[in-house]
Amino acid sequence: MARIRYGIVGTGGMGTGHARTMQRIEECVLAAVCDIVPEVAEAVGEEFNVPYCTDYHELIDRPDVDAVVVATPHYFHPEISIYAMERGKPVISEKPIAVTVSAADAMVEAARRTGTPFAVMYQSRTEPVWRAAHRLVKEGRLGEIYRTMLVYADFRSQAYYDSAGWRATWDGEGGGVMINQAPHSLDRFTWLGGLPCKVRAYTATKNHRIEVEDVAAAMLEYPNGAVGYLYCSTTEAPGTDILELSGERGKLQVIGKTLRFWELPQGVKAFSDTSPEMWAHPPAVEVNVEIEPCESGHIAILRNMARHILYGEELVAPGVEGLNTVELINATILSGHTGEEVSIPVDRARYDAFLAQLRATSTFRKRSGPDLRITDTVHH
Numbered sequence: 001m002a003r004i005r006y007g008i009v010g011t012g013g014m015g016t017g018h019a020r021t022m023q024r025i026e027e028c029v030l031a032a033v034c035d036i037v038p039e040v041a042e043a044v045g046e047e048f049n050v051p052y053c054t055d056y057h058e059l060i061d062r063p064d065v066d067a068v069v070v071a072t073p074h075y076f077h078p079e080i081s082i083y084a085m086e087r088g089k090p091v092i093s094e095k096p097i098a099v100t101v102s103a104a105d106a107m108v109e110a111a112r113r114t115g116t117p118f119a120v121m122y123q124s125r126t127e128p129v130w131r132a133a134h135r136l137v138k139e140g141r142l143g144e145i146y147r148t149m150l151v152y153a154d155f156r157s158q159a160y161y162d163s164a165g166w167r168a169t170w171d172g173e174g175g176g177v178m179i180n181q182a183p184h185s186l187d188r189f190t191w192l193g194g195l196p197c198k199v200r201a202y203t204a205t206k207n208h209r210i211e212v213e214d215v216a217a218a219m220l221e222y223p224n225g226a227v228g229y230l231y232c233s234t235t236e237a238p239g240t241d242i243l244e245l246s247g248e249r250g251k252l253q254v255i256g257k258t259l260r261f262w263e264l265p266q267g268v269k270a271f272s273d274t275s276p277e278m279w280a281h282p283p284a285v286e287v288n289v290e291i292e293p294c295e296s297g298h299i300a301i302l303r304n305m306a307r308h309i310l311y312g313e314e315l316v317a318p319g320v321e322g323l324n325t326v327e328l329i330n331a332t333i334l335s336g337h338t339g340e341e342v343s344i345p346v347d348r349a350r351y352d353a354f355l356a357q358l359r360a361t362s363t364f365r366k367r368s369g370p371d372l373r374i375t376d377t378v379h380h
């Protein structure tokens, strides 16, 4: 069988995890690794018995590297991904694809201009429950959507935030829970419910000694007049993960890994308009949705890109769709800081200027002690 030879840029926790995962995929092989820290590049290169380097240009230019996985901190995703795409090397960027909408635009533009395959590591799209939920929306089973809700309340310890200098700093990471922990939930939320056009948010740093937000809440408005609500935090235990979409013809709820779906054969508004009964409710029938087991997680995205290159398999998480989460992240952070309603698409120049100000006073790099690089085995 033909095999795609992957190079990995950034061999910290996640990059090393991907290197391990690749050993289990028939359609690909790990060809080379790169990390800006020489000892890290060397250790991982030796562990997997592949060539290593410290300069991503060198890795991407290698003739024995067919495709690239970018697993550095987020600020570097655009620069490295664009360099690869411009050389015709397919890219999987870690999430989020970028810290700002302007940088995400540049990636989307590079993918369109060069025609190079581009994916984002939004692996939770591959989970059976989310594939089933997405199918319901795509088939129009909800009808017009009137309301959305996302609650992603998770937990991170101070030790987690202290584990590396870039984490939870404006200059090293560019945001808090919205940019690092919530993106998978935000991706599913926009993948299923679409992108709002107006955001009024509240953000705060509640329980951690960090400079970015560990709590964010926002009221959302959609182009069709639908309304929504989101809440994301790293301050709660046990965690809560709820997504709800309510439409004219159906209501969908995912709590953890459990999907429930109610069909409204007569439609909510249609029923309201026509029912002569003062206290009547539209009939809602709970439908058992079949959840087909399938491969999921990082392995599914790594395999999907290899199969896309080899056999034209459709990408599960196209990189250009990664722009949506960045829009929602930027809008929430900007609105939370200014107290103003922010429109999507986010004003690119305004967000760049806003972030530049926060970066100027960031504590990134002022921290002492070595960074830890430990693969996240809990949050997939």
Ligand SMILES: NC(=O)c1ccc[n+]([C@@H]2O[C@H](COP(=O)([O-])OP(=O)(O)OC[C@H]3O[C@@H](n4cnc5c(N)ncnc54)[C@H](O)[C@@H]3O)[C@@H](O)[C@H]2O)c1
Binding pocket: 009, 010, 011, 012, 013, 014, 015, 034, 035, 036, 037, 040, 054, 056, 071, 072, 073, 074, 076, 094, 095, 096, 121, 122, 123, 164, 180, 371, 372, 373, 374, 376, 379, 380
């Ligand atoms: N998809 C997921 O489930 C998932 C889970 C965890 C992290 N992530 C993402 O993966 C990325 C990395 O996170 P992590 O936890 O592995 O961080 P980490 O700090 O453990 O690893 C990052 C590595 O990148 C290296 N690096 C930094 N700049 C570089 C550059 N310019 N060129 C080459 N190497 C460079 C660092 O030395 C470090 O070894 C983040 O964007 C994060 O959001 C995704």
